[in-house]
Amino acid sequence: MTFTPRTPRVVAARRLQRRKDRDQTGRFLAEGPQAVREALSAGAVVELFATAAAFQRYADLTTQTPAASVVTEEAMAVLAETVQPQGLVAVCEQLDVPLSDALAKRPRLVAVVAEVRDPGNAGTILRTADAAGASAVIFAGDAVDPYNGKCVRASAGSLFHVEVIRSPLAVVDDLRTSGLQVLATTGSGADDLDSLLDDGALGAPTAWLFGSEAHGLPESLLEAADRRVRVPIYGGAESLNLAAAAAVCLYASARAQRQ
Structure with missing residues (x-):
């Protein structure tokens, strides 16, 4: 199944672009292969979204989590905040400590x-x-x-x-x-x-x-x-x-x- 901008999980993830929703859920978005790689190493990734091309290109990352989903280019465009997204966005748990x-x-x-x-x-x-x-x-x-x-x-x-x-x-x-x-x-x-x-x-x-x-x-x-x-x-x-x-x-x- 390929997720679109209207898929509920994409909609929920997109809300994390707002501080209010990040504070309420204790989660945030990490975009791009470098951030996703470090988030995976830290055990912080809850869910991973990737375009079909990125899913293959970054197979070393997408295969590390069972919660990896393929999304359309349009869905990636609404999840990503960069002008030219690299096709990967992870939902992560916030890591701050007392x-x-x-x-x-x-x-x-x-x-x-x-x-x-x-x-x-x-x-x-x-x-x-x-x-x-x-x-x-x-x-x-x-x-x-x-x-x-x-x-x-x-x-x-x-x-x-x-x-x-x-x-x-x-x-x-x-x-x-x-x-x-x-x-x-x-x-x-x-x-x-x-x-x-x-x-x-x-x-x-x-x-x-x-x-x-x-x-x-x-x-x-x-x-x-x-x-x-x-x-x-x-x-x-x-x-x-x-x-x-x-x-x-x-x-x-x-x-x-x-x-």
């Missing part, structure tokens, strides 16, 4: 996206945190839904590698209690990244706080952090964008912790 559970494992590197509402930036930070060896990414306060389709795609599968936590904005005390120094990123920071590297401060277990590109970190987090840190600018650029600044900071910590 903050207390993640911190009980005594992580050495954590990224906090505080009220970051741009899904592309948030997903890229998630991907970068994974690459730098961070074990958890915290979406704090009124941040974007980590299971937003664009955020999932920007994470390039890393959503399934690190622990994802959704928490209130007031997260600093919990981070510090778990043994993490808390570093807040800001263009007007009293400390710069180079000086922290030089004096060995980044070798300690660290949680980095990243705020929105438009507004920066909320004042409450800047005041609560152990240090306010700026990334030095050596050329004429006014600043780095959020995802680039996060990459510089996370990799500086990763390098220091490995020395």
